Amino acid sequence: MTSEVLPVTFRNKSGHRLFGILHRPAHPCASGTAILLLSPGVKMRVAPHRLYLDMAERFVALGYTVLRFDFYGLGDSEGDVHEEYLADLYGAVQVGRYIHDTIAAMDWMQSTHGTTKFIVSGLCGGAITGLLAAVKDPRIVGLLGLAIPVILDGSRIDFNKYMTDAQLNATRDGYLGKLASPGAWRSWIRFLTFQSDYKMIARSLVKPVLAKLRRAEPMTAVPAPSEPADNTNPYFAPAFRHMVSTARPVYLIFAEMDRLFWEFEKKFVERNRPMLDAHAAWYGMHVTKDANHIFSFREWEEDMLEQCSRWLRCFEGGQLGMADRQGMEKAG
Amino acid sequence: MDPVSAITTSAVETPMFFGNGAYRLFGIEHQPVGAPTGAAWVFCHPFAEEKLWAQRVYVSFARMLAARGAWVLRFDAMGNGDSEGQFSTASVDTMLSDIDSAICRLEQSSGISRGIGLLGLRFGATLAALAAERSSKVGKLVLWEPVVDGGKYMQEMLRINLTTQSAVYKEIRHNREALVRMMREGATVNIDGYELAYPCYEQASAVNLKEGRKRFAGPSLIVQVGKDGQPLHSDLEALQETYPVADLQGIVEEPFWKEIKRWYWAAPNLFEITLAWMAAR
Numbered sequence: 139m140t141s142e143v144l145p146v147t148f149r150n151k152s153g154h155r156l157f158g159i160l161h162r163p164a165h166p167c168a169s170g171t172a173i174l175l176l177s178p179g180v181k182m183r184v185a186p187h188r189l190y191l192d193m194a195e196r197f198v199a200l201g202y203t204v205l206r207f208d209f210y211g212l213g214d215s216e217g218d219v220h221e222e223y224l225a226d227l228y229g230a231v232q233v234g235r236y237i238h239d240t241i242a243a244m245d246w247m248q249s250t251h252g253t254t255k256f257i258v259s260g261l262c263g264g265a266i267t268g269l270l271a272a273v274k275d276p277r278i279v280g281l282l283g284l285a286i287p288v289i290l291d292g293s294r295i296d297f298n299k300y301m302t303d304a305q306l307n308a309t310r311d312g313y314l315g316k317l318a319s320p321g322a323w324r325s326w327i328r329f330l331t332f333q334s335d336y337k338m339i340a341r342s343l344v345k346p347v348l349a350k351l352r353r354a355e356p357m358t359a360v361p362a363p364s365e366p367a368d369n370t371n372p373y374f375a376p377a378f379r380h381m382v383s384t385a386r387p388v389y390l391i392f393a394e395m396d397r398l399f400w401e402f403e404k405k406f407v408e409r410n411r412p413m414l415d416a417h418a419a420w421y422g423m424h425v426t427k428d429a430n431h432i433f434s435f436r437e438w439e440e441d442m443l444e445q446c447s448r449w450l451r452c453f454e455g456g457q458l459g460m461a462d463r464q465g466m467e468k469a470g
Numbered sequence: 471m472d473p474v475s476a477i478t479t480s481a482v483e484t485p486m487f488f489g490n491g492a493y494r495l496f497g498i499e500h501q502p503v504g505a506p507t508g509a510a511w512v513f514c515h516p517f518a519e520e521k522l523w524a525q526r527v528y529v530s531f532a533r534m535l536a537a538r539g540a541w542v543l544r545f546d547a548m549g550n551g552d553s554e555g556q557f558s559t560a561s562v563d564t565m566l567s568d569i570d571s572a573i574c575r576l577e578q579s580s581g582i583s584r585g586i587g588l589l590g591l592r593f594g595a596t597l598a599a600l601a602a603e604r605s606s607k608v609g610k611l612v613l614w615e616p617v618v619d620g621g622k623y624m625q626e627m628l629r630i631n632l633t634t635q636s637a638v639y640k641e642i643r644h645n646r647e648a649l650v651r652m653m654r655e656g657a658t659v660n661i662d663g664y665e666l667a668y669p670c671y672e673q674a675s676a677v678n679l680k681e682g683r684k685r686f687a688g689p690s691l692i693v694q695v696g697k698d699g700q701p702l703h704s705d706l707e708a709l710q711e712t713y714p715v716a717d718l719q720g721i722v723e724e725p726f727w728k729e730i731k732r733w734y735w736a737a738p739n740l741f742e743i744t745l746a747w748m749a750a751r
Contacts, residue, residue, distance in 0.1 A: 143487075145485035145486060145487065145496065145552075146485075147485065155483075157485055157498070159496075159552055180522075180523075180525075180526065180733065181522050182522065182525055183552075184522070184551055184552060186519065186522070186662070186663055187518075187519065187557075187662060187663025187664050188550075188551070188557070188663075188664075189663070191552070211735070212526065213525060213526070213529075214483075214485070214498055214525075214529055218735070219733070219735065220735070221733050222732060222733065223731055223732060223733060224729075224730075224731060224732065224733045225731070226733075227733050293731070395637070395638060428638050428639075430634065430637070430638065432662075432663055433663070434634065434660060434662055434663035435634070435638075435660055435663075436660065436665065439663070
């Protein structure tokens with residue numbers, strides 16, 4: 139089966155020309171659903187190590203049309219993005235900077251190719267953009283998100299302060315591992331020449347001890363009124379709830395060694411169990427063992443692609459949300 | 471003039487595929503805005519993930535040149551970006567062949583057949599320098615922070631694999647020697663997700679731009695990107711000596727071809743010095 143790969147351009151709401159690549163299957167799937175691969179961070183429409191090309195190839199083989207494109211100010215597209223720091227740019231993405239570009243892509247696909255149903259997919263910033271866009275646009279019928287962030291990035295945010303226990307443990311293990319490695323002298327030079335992150339070292343080593351001491355204390359510390367409770371993205375949980383409560387399936391894939399997975403568990407799953415249980419039929423998750431944030435090793439990428447394909451086959455076969463549908467039929 | 475503030479989107483930027491033998495390469499052609507000056511540049515991208523980090527700087531500079539009346543072709547080598555093929559089948563040979571094809575493509579579009587300029591960053595600069603040695607169509611050369619010693623650079627690539635092993639498995643399961651042996655036996659080594667195969671590793675490792683006098687006799691600009699007060703690197707001075715006509719300049723910018731804290735959509739000092747050099751020729 140051969141597919142067609144075409145360079146395309148279209149304009150967003152502000153008139154900026156956005157550049158993309160359209161993959162058209164030789165044998166389109168019956169539902170006519172297209173997949174939008176939304177750009178992660180600043181790594182444009184190809185994504186780290188050309189991940190989106192592999193994803194597009196796999197999805198096209200299942201009969202899906204795939205559009206991957208650059209948001210304004212990034213990749214080849216027109217427009218400007220002038221944050222001084224990457225963290226601030228990521229933070230802007232996490233609160234929905236590119237929702238309108240995503241909608242513009244759907245408008246273009248609808249007017250040019252007659253497509254009216256879309257699955258939004260992407261890594262990290264691409265995944266959160268898709269989730270937030272789904273709140274605004276009912277043409278989005280599903281989310282296939284990789285390493286979706288639940289926190290807000292920003293150059294002024296002190297990440298040390300908001301690290302989960304798992305992150306602190308991993309950081310501590312990393313420091314201790316370095317001391318035991320043959321290249322320990324490099325770490326010592328960094329340490330002795332004031333290049334190390336002393337705050338982080340202290341926190342990762344001392345916090346477990348403090349936690350033990352605190353267990354004996356009857357009172358818990360109260361944060362100062364101006365201090366945020368944590369760095370969780372306030373838009374995440376409502377958007378997630380909106381999606382699953384409107385019977386639009388969500389499938390999330392995480393990398394086991396990625397801090398974003400630990401943050402998702404701690405800052406979203408633990409806090410939203412009742413909601414997740416209520417909509418369990420519309421939500422699924424997979425964790426790729428050992429993998430890093432970008433699924434760089436081939437076996438990690440293959441595991442992720444296999445899970446995506448399995449979910450997409452279920453989507454096309456109308457098998458997602460079956461438990462919920464059967465429950466509604468019984469109730470009816 | 472602030473070179474960054476002068477960036478404008480060129481009137482016509484055309485994304486397209488063009489052929490090189492059995493595969494198609496992706497490129498974006500920037501047509502000159504206003505009266506063409508007769509200048510035409512092919513941009514040669516850096517290696518693996520460095521390409522993605524530097525992408526927007528390339529786009530911004532291409533738009534600046536187009537705004538000054540030049541033709542520019544930015545393209546992805548086989549197995550890179552949106553071009554066809556697998557990274558594991560790319561090598562120095564295929565990358566040089568791709569540059570030749572890009573030059574031909576720009577020649578067809580622009581009607582400019584001689585004096586085409588090549589601009590590259592890091593290993594893209596290395597490839598530009600090698601391409602200039604074999605093509606009579608190349609008239610100018612701009613080398614941004616070129617990789618002079620390919621062997622050393624390939625060792626840096628292997629180090630990325632070792633770092634990933636260490637982070638994931640808390641140990642080094644395959645050391646450098648084992649990685650090279652595996653490649654020699656036909657396997658690939660993963661570099662931040664890119665599968666590096668032996669032909670590429672071997673050919674890149676053999677590159678040493680300091681060796682021998684260069685055949686290319688056109689004007690060349692070599693730019694060292696570094697910190698304030700940093701002396702010129704002896705490798706770059708040695709490289710300059712191999713060219714009949716070459717300028718070597720040091721400028722202050724951060725290493726925007728890798729992950730840093732700043733968002734680099736333009737490199738003002740690098741752009742300014744390069745534009746001034748181009749204008750003088």
